[in-house]
Amino acid sequence: MSRETEPRRMGLTIHSRRADDWRRRDRCGTFYGVRQLARTGKDGADMTFQRVLILEDNLIIAMEAEEILHLVGIQQVEIASNLEQAVNAIHSEHYDFAMLDVNLGESTSFGFARLLMERGISFGFVTGYSDTLDFPADLRHVPLLNKPFDEQSMRLFVESLAGGSPLAM
Numbered sequence: 001m002s003r004e005t006e007p008r009r010m011g012l013t014i015h016s017r018r019a020d021d022w023r024r025r026d027r028c029g030t031f032y033g034v035r036q037l038a039r040t041g042k043d044g045a046d047m048t049f050q051r052v053l054i055l056e057d058n059l060i061i062a063m064e065a066e067e068i069l070h071l072v073g074i075q076q077v078e079i080a081s082n083l084e085q086a087v088n089a090i091h092s093e094h095y096d097f098a099m100l101d102v103n104l105g106e107s108t109s110f111g112f113a114r115l116l117m118e119r120g121i122s123f124g125f126v127t128g129y130s131d132t133l134d135f136p137a138d139l140r141h142v143p144l145l146n147k148p149f150d151e152q153s154m155r156l157f158v159e160s161l162a163g164g165s166p167l168a169m
């Protein structure tokens with residue numbers, strides 16, 4: 001359930017939200033539902049991406065990604081700002097997929113990406129690099145979302161992680 005928080009500051013409206021009822025307010029103030037991203041499981045049943053981990057050391061970029069993920073229908077988004085937080089998160093929670101910034105200050109997310117592969121968690125890289133040629137050979141096939149990104153590019157990125165499944169209505 002969304003609830004507007006007063007006061008409005010600098011023209012922004014702050015909304016609190018519950019993961020099971022994410023709604024968006026358009027410019028006229030009308031709430032409307034957001035479609036869910038779905039994928040098909042091995043048994044042919046539809047599955048919905050509900051929980052995503054973002055590994056991003058820049059809080060502004062992480063918050064922008066979180067907002068856009070909600071707009072494309074993702075239920076819950078958690079942000080890890082470093083490798084330690086990300087490793088702890090996947091050891092304690094289940095995630096449908098992860099978005100990984102490649103450069104995390106003095107380290108990269110490549111080792112964490114391999115841990116996700118071992119655990120069977122889908123992931124993609126979010127980076128300013130235009131391709132994966134400089135990535136380790138075993139990670140060049142991973143979906144890539146270029147910064148800066150918008151809702152359309154995020155939707156395509158998430159659909160690629162879902163095996164190309166279109167949005168569920």
